[in-house]
Amino acid sequence: MLVFSSFLIGYILSQFFRSFLAVIAPELAVELSLDPQALATMQTAWILGFTVMQFPVGWALDTIGPKKTVTTTMLAAILGAALFARANSALELDIALALVGIGCSAIYMGAIFVMGRIYSAKRFALLCSWLIGLGSAGNLLAASPLSWAATAIGWRNAMSLMAFITLLATALLFLTIRDPKKSESTRHDGFLSGIWTVLKIRALWPILPLTAISYAVLIAERGLWAGPYLSNVHALGPVDRGNGLLVMAAAMSLGAMVYGPLDHWLGTNQWIVATGTAITAVCFLYLGLGNPSTSLAILTLSILGASGLTYGVLMAHGRSFVPDHLLGRGLTLMNILFIGGAGIVQPISGAVMNQMKSLPVAEGYATLHFYFGVSLIVALAIYVFSKDVVRTRNEPS
Numbered sequence: 001m002l003v004f005s006s007f008l009i010g011y012i013l014s015q016f017f018r019s020f021l022a023v024i025a026p027e028l029a030v031e032l033s034l035d036p037q038a039l040a041t042m043q044t045a046w047i048l049g050f051t052v053m054q055f056p057v058g059w060a061l062d063t064i065g066p067k068k069t070v071t072t073t074m075l076a077a078i079l080g081a082a083l084f085a086r087a088n089s090a091l092e093l094d095i096a097l098a099l100v101g102i103g104c105s106a107i108y109m110g111a112i113f114v115m116g117r118i119y120s121a122k123r124f125a126l127l128c129s130w131l132i133g134l135g136s137a138g139n140l141l142a143a144s145p146l147s148w149a150a151t152a153i154g155w156r157n158a159m160s161l162m163a164f165i166t167l168l169a170t171a172l173l174f175l176t177i178r179d180p181k182k183s184e185s186t187r188h189d190g191f192l193s194g195i196w197t198v199l200k201i202r203a204l205w206p207i208l209p210l211t212a213i214s215y216a217v218l219i220a221e222r223g224l225w226a227g228p229y230l231s232n233v234h235a236l237g238p239v240d241r242g243n244g245l246l247v248m249a250a251a252m253s254l255g256a257m258v259y260g261p262l263d264h265w266l267g268t269n270q271w272i273v274a275t276g277t278a279i280t281a282v283c284f285l286y287l288g289l290g291n292p293s294t295s296l297a298i299l300t301l302s303i304l305g306a307s308g309l310t311y312g313v314l315m316a317h318g319r320s321f322v323p324d325h326l327l328g329r330g331l332t333l334m335n336i337l338f339i340g341g342a343g344i345v346q347p348i349s350g351a352v353m354n355q356m357k358s359l360p361v362a363e364g365y366a367t368l369h370f371y372f373g374v375s376l377i378v379a380l381a382i383y384v385f386s387k388d389v390v391r392t393r394n395e396p397s
């Protein structure tokens with residue numbers, strides 16, 4: 001439990017860094033004269049730094065081990081957070097967030113690599129979902145607490161504090177991580193050949209489109225657009241906006257916590273993911289086609305947050321088809337689609353919002369939400385043809 005707790009602290013920070021921008025985006029836009037495209041590019045910089053590291057991280061986990069891989073990369077997050085606190089231009093913010101993305105790239109993968117090597121597939125889904133659910137406390141920190149801190153001491157001082165906390169978390173992980181025994185087959189698969197072997201697993205193919213879309217639209221909403229939406233459409237100030245995002249973040253955390261036991265109780269990955277995705281799509285379509293009040297908008301954001309965080313169960317579904325000696329590269333292939341999909345969706349969403357600047361602001365956000373809902377439906381239509389992995393409740397853990 002000590003190792004899980006240490007990884008959990010690191011993952012809380014990772015969740016904070018991927019979602020804090022939505023809370024302070026309006027203030028950044030005013031102070032540094034940033035347009036929607038610049039805000040989307042900043043978030044994309046984090047995603048780009050995170051994504052380009054995924055395959056090297058997967059190879060390093062298989063060959064070097066999680067201890068050195070995780071703690072070395074986290075040094076970049078410390079540097080990036082410190083640079084963000086002192087940035088005075090969009091370029092400096094982009095560089096800072098790219099460094100933070102690199103620093104966060106191995107935290108979750110290191111945790112599920114360790115759990116994937118130690119625990120059965122049944123226990124793996126539960127722990128993945130609980131790590132995400134509890135780790136979503138980072139989203140809670142990047143809501144009202146960040147709003148309060150930014151109001152009290154300024155967003156720059158708040159980010160300096162986060163750099164120091166990340167330093168402490170890195171030291172804790174260095175002291176607690178123990179590398180699991182390496183698979184005997186690892187030496188037979190090089191970096192590129194291992195990736196190619198994973199890509200040839202046909203059972204993964206119908207899973208991959210939803211992997212690329214489901215988390216992408218959710219993190220685009222929570223990490224970038226939900227804050228401006230509540231500010232520009234519903235006229236909420238910083239603290240009220242933060243409170244709204246706090247409710248959404250709490251719902252995301254609760255949803256992820258529930259998904260793990262559902263996998264255990266129902267013995268299926270596919271239909272849990274399919275049901276959650278369908279609910280999320282309906283919520284996005286409601287935001288796109290309806291005209292909700294502020295309370296209904298926050299409620300809808302909370303429902304889509306709770307239902308949409310299928311990350312852990314979807315990861316477990318894909319893990320079922322990956323051999324142990326390629327586990328690091330197999331998991332990072334899926335993770336690069338989770339995060340890489342967001343890296344594609346977010347700049348596209350920024351371009352869409354820029355194109356609609358001449359329209360009423362509410363209409364622009366409605367169109368964006370409608371597109372998010374439709375993209376989920378398309379990916380879900382492919383996913384339902386995937387092979388399910390059915391397990392019984394009395395299967396050994």
